[in-house]
Amino acid sequence: MIDRYPLRLPGDFDGEVLTRDQAGYDSARRPVGSAGAARRPLVVLRCRSVRDVAAALGYARDTGIALAVRGGGHCFAGRSSTDGILIDVSGLRGVDLSDDGTVTVGAGVRLGQLYGALHSRGRTLPAGCGATVGVAGLVLGGGIGLLGRLHGLTCDRLVAATVVLADGSVIDCDEHRDPELFWALRGAGGGQFGVVTSLRLATVTEPLTARVVLTCLDGDPARVVASWQASAPDAPDDISTALELTGEPGRGVRVVVSGIAVDAARAGAWLRDLARDSGAGARLSVADPVPFTLAKWASADPRQDVGDGRLRSEYFARPLPPDVVTDLLALLTSGDAGHHRRLTFTPMGGAYNRVGPADTAFVHRRERYLLEHVGHRGDPWVDASWTLAHPHSSHRVYPNFPDPLLDRPADAYWGTNHARLAVVKQSYDPQHLFGFPQSL
Numbered sequence: 093m094i095d096r097y098p099l100r101l102p103g104d105f106d107g108e109v110l111t112r113d114q115a116g117y118d119s120a121r122r123p124v125g126s127a128g129a130a131r132r133p134l135v136v137l138r139c140r141s142v143r144d145v146a147a148a149l150g151y152a153r154d155t156g157i158a159l160a161v162r163g164g165g166h167c168f169a170g171r172s173s174t175d176g177i178l179i180d181v182s183g184l185r186g187v188d189l190s191d192d193g194t195v196t197v198g199a200g201v202r203l204g205q206l207y208g209a210l211h212s213r214g215r216t217l218p219a220g221c222g223a224t225v226g227v228a229g230l231v232l233g234g235g236i237g238l239l240g241r242l243h244g245l246t247c248d249r250l251v252a253a254t255v256v257l258a259d260g261s262v263i264d265c266d267e268h269r270d271p272e273l274f275w276a277l278r279g280a281g282g283g284q285f286g287v288v289t290s291l292r293l294a295t296v297t298e299p300l301t302a303r304v305v306l307t308c309l310d311g312d313p314a315r316v317v318a319s320w321q322a323s324a325p326d327a328p329d330d331i332s333t334a335l336e337l338t339g340e341p342g343r344g345v346r347v348v349v350s351g352i353a354v355d356a357a358r359a360g361a362w363l364r365d366l367a368r369d370s371g372a373g374a375r376l377s378v379a380d381p382v383p384f385t386l387a388k389w390a391s392a393d394p395r396q397d398v399g400d401g402r403l404r405s406e407y408f409a410r411p412l413p414p415d416v417v418t419d420l421l422a423l424l425t426s427g428d429a430g431h432h433r434r435l436t437f438t439p440m441g442g443a444y445n446r447v448g449p450a451d452t453a454f455v456h457r458r459e460r461y462l463l464e465h466v467g468h469r470g471d472p473w474v475d476a477s478w479t480l481a482h483p484h485s486s487h488r489v490y491p492n493f494p495d496p497l498l499d500r501p502a503d504a505y506w507g508t509n510h511a512r513l514a515v516v517k518q519s520y521d522p523q524h525l526f527g528f529p530q531s532l
């Protein structure tokens with residue numbers, strides 16, 4: 093089919109062009125996870141510059157072939173994979189920290205690279221956990237992480253972005269220039285309005301943080317869930333602890349509360365209270381404070397195990413009723429042997445919720461926690477567990493954890509911001525050059 097669409101990229105396209113018969117094509121086309129892994133793009137255009145991106149978009153416009161934009165390739169719904177033109181921006185790798193504390197980041201930069209560069213200058217960002225996750229993909233959908241209760245979402249630190257629009261024009265947007273696009277990019281920008289080529293973010297001083305881990309050895313897991321739900325979203329902002337319940341059919345449930353804190357002594361007392369309230373015999377470890385970046389990498393990335401698995405999630409604004417928690421725990425270990433399953437409760441509140449729902453496109457500012465159900469791709473438990481919790485949720489979903497099975501995706505991702513986002517979409521991408529299932 094590519095023969096019918098001879099590549100008419102301008103001579104100044106400086107990137108790499110990979111078609112199906114070329115060496116390197118297969119590794120270039122593959123996303124990180126299994127979602128979208130079967131897609132075979134007609135061509136992968138690996139861009140190295142803003143001009144390359146404009147040329148790639150011109151080719152997509154001229155041929156009418158569908159396109160997808162890829163940064164780090166981690167999308168859980170396979171939205172950065174396509175059978176058409178794959179515009180890969182991973183070659184835009186610059187990181188430039190200014191004296192004013194803002195950092196300009198190319199769209200191909202991964203979290204690990206960014207954390208490392210900032211750490212060497214005593215700075216950091218509230219951002220996610222996966223070292224290979226693309227910074228642009230993370231920021232454009234929000235950006236939840238261990239410093240989020242203290243400093244907000246990664247997208248709350250965005251001060252400007254450079255974007256190549258559908259017509260090939262290049263714009264810099266911020267609070268004053270193209271403010272509606274700038275608003276929309278903060279939470280709804282992934283693959284929707286244009287290709288972002290760089291982002292300017294306001295960094296924070298890197299704090300000293302202590303890694304804290306509470307492993308529950310006995311007691312009733314349901315009581316730990318109840319105590320965590322009642323207290324973690326209201327804890328002091330510097331205490332960020334996720335509750336993780338892992339289980340396998342035929343085995344017990346492992347219960348761990350872990351995260352980081354700036355004030356180690358206060359976090360230790362808080363965790364001891366949590367264990368006491370839940371009647372759990374527990375092992376508590378509070379490490380010595382170290383620069384945040386080091387504390388962060390000391391823990392395993394909880395989402396690495398999604399790999400070949402599936403993740404479904406929702407936000408919750410109130411605690412789950414006790415009988416639902418009991419049923420969720422029973423379900424975690426029921427069914428066929430051999431399936432590793434995980435429920436993760438991530439606390440919101442704090443700085444996340446001090447930004448209004450309409451201040452950025454990221455609408456989820458009144459939630460208490462996010463609940464993830466992670467299991468093997470073929471395990472019906474993921475849907476059964478999600479369905480059990482769903483009636484008690486806010487029916488809202490984090491845009492960076494897209495879920496192809498949602499009944500009302502626009503409502504789930506954008507809530508009351510949907511109408512305004514539809515107007516932004518119409519003004520910046522009227523021909524819907526950028527699109528995927530569930531896009532605006």
Ligand SMILES: Cc1cc2nc3c(=O)[nH]c(=O)nc-3n(C[C@H](O)[C@H](O)[C@H](O)COP(=O)(O)OP(=O)(O)OC[C@H]3O[C@@H](n4cnc5c(N)ncnc54)[C@H](O)[C@@H]3O)c2cc1C
Pocket residue numbers: 125160161162163164165166167168171172181199219220221222224225226227228229230232233234235236237281282283284286287288289393395396398492493
């Ligand atoms: C192992 C793992 C750990 C994770 N940890 C966290 C975490 O701690 N916190 C958190 O909030 N999220 C986390 N996530 C979710 C992550 O934020 C999203 O998957 C994010 O969208 C990944 O971005 P990417 O660039 O790697 O992926 P991609 O698949 O390349 O892109 C994701 C989406 O953004 C679009 N996009 C990418 N780059 C651009 C661009 N330059 N311009 C326009 N659109 C673009 C793509 O088209 C696609 O729709 C994790 C995911 C994984 C797999």
